[in-house]
Amino acid sequence: MKSLSLFFLGALLLTLTGCDTVRTKVQTRFAEPVYQVKVVDVDPRKAYDAAKAALAKISFTVERGGGPAQGKLTAIGRLHPSTSAPGTARQLLFKAKIAPALEGGSKIEVLFSEMVEDDFNKRPGQGEVTPLHDSSIYEVYFRYIDEVLAAKP
Numbered sequence: 460m461k462s463l464s465l466f467f468l469g470a471l472l473l474t475l476t477g478c479d480t481v482r483t484k485v486q487t488r489f490a491e492p493v494y495q496v497k498v499v500d501v502d503p504r505k506a507y508d509a510a511k512a513a514l515a516k517i518s519f520t521v522e523r524g525g526g527p528a529q530g531k532l533t534a535i536g537r538l539h540p541s542t543s544a545p546g547t548a549r550q551l552l553f554k555a556k557i558a559p560a561l562e563g564g565s566k567i568e569v570l571f572s573e574m575v576e577d578d579f580n581k582r583p584g585q586g587e588v589t590p591l592h593d594s595s596i597y598e599v600y601f602r603y604i605d606e607v608l609a610a611k612p
Contacts, residue, residue, distance in 0.1 A: 492590035494568035495597045498560045499608060503527055506565035507557050513603035519553055530557040549575045571596050
């Protein structure tokens with residue numbers, strides 16, 4: 460009897476231990492994505508052009524852009540098929556909002572997301588999209604924006 464109650468206590472502890480992990484995954488999945496922000500000392504039109512030129516440097520293709528007046532930019536990276544799991548692929552997505560900054564200049568808000576399709580042969584277009592929170596791609600992209608702005612008079 461004693462060993463049976465210890466078994467149930469152990470099983471209960473193992474079950475409750477995973478609750479934090481599950482809760483964190485659920486919160487992350489439904490949480491509002493967090494855009495990374497860069498403020499530049501140029502007007503929104505030049506900031507838009509620099510953001511678009513920086514995308515070309517990281518091999519992204521612009522899908523939609525409302526132009527400098529709307530200040531929105533959407534792009535997509537290259538498709539990377541998996542060699543270890545046939546039918547699986549990943550791709551990076553990009554969204555940006557460009558607007559005048561309160562302190563002067565322009566504010567560029569950027570969000571990179573990763574889309575993974577487990578088996579695009581059976582269910583095309585049904586990938587899972589996950590925002591990238593802490594990724595070095597933000598630093599690389601912002602560095603290219605600085606380079607583009609420094610190169611233009």
